[in-house]
Amino acid sequence: MPTIKEIADATGRGKSTVSRAVKELGLRESGHAKADGARGALIIDAEGASMLADYLTKNVESKPQVDDDETPAQPAIDLDALVGVYKERIEDLKTQIDGLNAQLAAKDEQIKELSMALDNAQNAAKDAQEETRRSHDRVLLMASAGVWERLTGFKGLLESGE
Known part of the structure; x- marks a missing residue:
């Protein structure tokens, strides 16, 4: 991770300008800039x-420096260092994307397992509901039986083996 001096060298700006840009962009408050060492x-x-690189290079383009003979001078910008900063950011984002893809695959597997468990629970609930309905029907049939069926032990009203 670069320091203020390295960014100042890469963008052709002074350390105080880069420090001011850090403050204006609120990089300390957002956690992008931390004291180290x-x-x-x-x-x-x-x-x-x-x-910072975007901010500083845009400010350079919008505020050209003027020499004594009134011709705008191009600031010395280390493009290799600037490209390096962007490449580092791209690699960081690729790492984040890979991590998120792994998390997404794990969540997909969890969803698949939970869907199967839900299907099993729903099937078990349907079976229990059907058994309850059959038992209720038998109870109603026995309750509506006449005196003779009650005396003979509900023969013919109950299923075989009961």
């Missing part, structure tokens, strides 16, 4: 470096 050098993550 014994001297407290400000370390900026890939996303923060990308935002």
Whole structure:
């Protein structure tokens, strides 16, 4: 992760300009810039470096420097360092995407397992409901039986073996 000095060198801006940009973009508050090491050098993550590079290069384009002879001078921008910052950010995003894809695959498997469990539970509930209905029908049949069926033990009203 680059420091303020490295970003300043890469964009052709001063350290104070980069520090001001960090403050204006709110990179410390958003967690993209953190003090690190014994001297407290400000370390900026890939996303923060990308935002800083965009911000600083856009400001360079909109505010050209003028020499004594009134011709705009192009600032010295280290394009390789700028490209490196973007490549680091792209690699970070690819890693995040791979992690999210793995999480998504795990969630898909969990959904599949839960769907099967739900289907099994629904089938068991239907079977229990059917058995309850059959038992209820037998109870109603026995309750409506006449005196003779009651005296003879409900023969013919119950299924065989009961």
